[in-house]
Amino acid sequence: MYAVTGITGQVGGGVARTLLDTGLSVRAVVRDAAKGIGWKERGCEVALADMNDAPALTAAFTRVKGVFVLIPSNFDPTPGFPEVRATITALMTAIEAAKPSKVVCLSTIGAQATQPNLLNQLGLVEQALGALPAQICFLRAAWFMENTALDVAAARDVGIVHSFLQPLDKPVPMVATADIGHLAATLLQETWTGRRIVELEGPRRITPNQIAATFAKILSRPVRMEAVPRDHWERLFASQGAKNPTPRAKMLDGFNEGWIEFENGERGSRKGQIEIESVLRQLVARG
Numbered sequence: 001m002y003a004v005t006g007i008t009g010q011v012g013g014g015v016a017r018t019l020l021d022t023g024l025s026v027r028a029v030v031r032d033a034a035k036g037i038g039w040k041e042r043g044c045e046v047a048l049a050d051m052n053d054a055p056a057l058t059a060a061f062t063r064v065k066g067v068f069v070l071i072p073s074n075f076d077p078t079p080g081f082p083e084v085r086a087t088i089t090a091l092m093t094a095i096e097a098a099k100p101s102k103v104v105c106l107s108t109i110g111a112q113a114t115q116p117n118l119l120n121q122l123g124l125v126e127q128a129l130g131a132l133p134a135q136i137c138f139l140r141a142a143w144f145m146e147n148t149a150l151d152v153a154a155a156r157d158v159g160i161v162h163s164f165l166q167p168l169d170k171p172v173p174m175v176a177t178a179d180i181g182h183l184a185a186t187l188l189q190e191t192w193t194g195r196r197i198v199e200l201e202g203p204r205r206i207t208p209n210q211i212a213a214t215f216a217k218i219l220s221r222p223v224r225m226e227a228v229p230r231d232h233w234e235r236l237f238a239s240q241g242a243k244n245p246t247p248r249a250k251m252l253d254g255f256n257e258g259w260i261e262f263e264n265g266e267r268g269s270r271k272g273q274i275e276i277e278s279v280l281r282q283l284v285a286r287g
């Protein structure tokens with residue numbers, strides 16, 4: 001039995017589907033019972049737990065071979081990151097009490113960066129959980145290809161996509177969430193000792209201009225990228241409701257300046273199989 005958190009989301013769903021397709025049993029960890037029904041129908045056990053609820057997480061992680069941990073995204077964290085620190089405390093309590101045989105935790109490219117930015121949240125997770133006397137693997141994923149979902153309407157209706165990734169001809173490490181889910185499920189079935197880091201990107205790095213060209217091919221219309229000027233970002237994020245827009249802007253700086261990178265760059269990362277065109281086709285079909 002494998003416990004999967006974040007199962008109603010992109011990566012957790014992929015982890016669970018891969019395990020189920022391999023004939024392994026899954027405990028779906030959900031915070032809303034209604035969202036567990038579909039997984040129960042697929043043969044999963046269902047456990048109810050919020051990621052900040054240590055007793056509920058302990059119950060969810062008890063008597064399993066492995067746990068997949070997904071830290072919910074927070075693009076607008078309070079300074080000092082109290083939100084993720086609360087999640088870390090709950091997770092550490094639960095892992096220490098339930099003692100699952102192993103843990104695979106989704107992390108990110110650049111989790112090791114010391115420059116202040118949004119991804120420091122996953123750096124804190126790695127430092128804290130990595131100190132536990134447990135078999136724990138941090139799967140550091142590249143920029144999700146599915147982040148492009150937000151650009152489908154602009155590409156289709158206007159033919160102009162606004163990019164924070166720039167310059168527009170700079171290749172960016174990206175990966176499909178299905179590739180991440182597949183690798184996380186594989187790692188859950190492996191054995192290692194102590195703390196382990198695995199880094200993953202797609203088959204090749206992709207520029208924003210290549211994304212526009214791929215949209216153009218799929219939509220059969222001209223599509224171009226337009227860089228959002230750097231001095232607009234914080235004001236723009238604030239106008240969209242962010243109270244603390246700087247960490248997100250700094251993360252984007254890190255991708256653009258190259259200090260959000262894998263430990264050993266492109267040559268040290270594992271490569272997924274799914275190409276950007278396949279992901280964009282799915283996103284366009286979904287509308």
Ligand SMILES: NC(=O)c1ccc[n+]([C@@H]2O[C@H](COP(=O)([O-])OP(=O)(O)OC[C@H]3O[C@@H](n4cnc5c(N)ncnc54)[C@H](OP(=O)(O)O)[C@@H]3O)[C@@H](O)[C@H]2O)c1
Nearest residue numbers: 006007008009010011031050051071072073108142143144
């Ligand atoms: N986007 C990127 O480019 C990128 C790159 C590298 C790493 N990451 C990391 O990937 C993770 C996000 O993965 P994803 O896109 O698969 O997530 P997602 O699709 O946004 O799904 C989030 C999942 O977390 C659950 N969740 C949210 N808050 C919760 C809470 N308080 N308690 C319990 N469950 C909660 C959601 O459940 P509900 O259905 O109930 O909401 C959902 O299952 C983040 O840790 C992010 O830092 C992202």
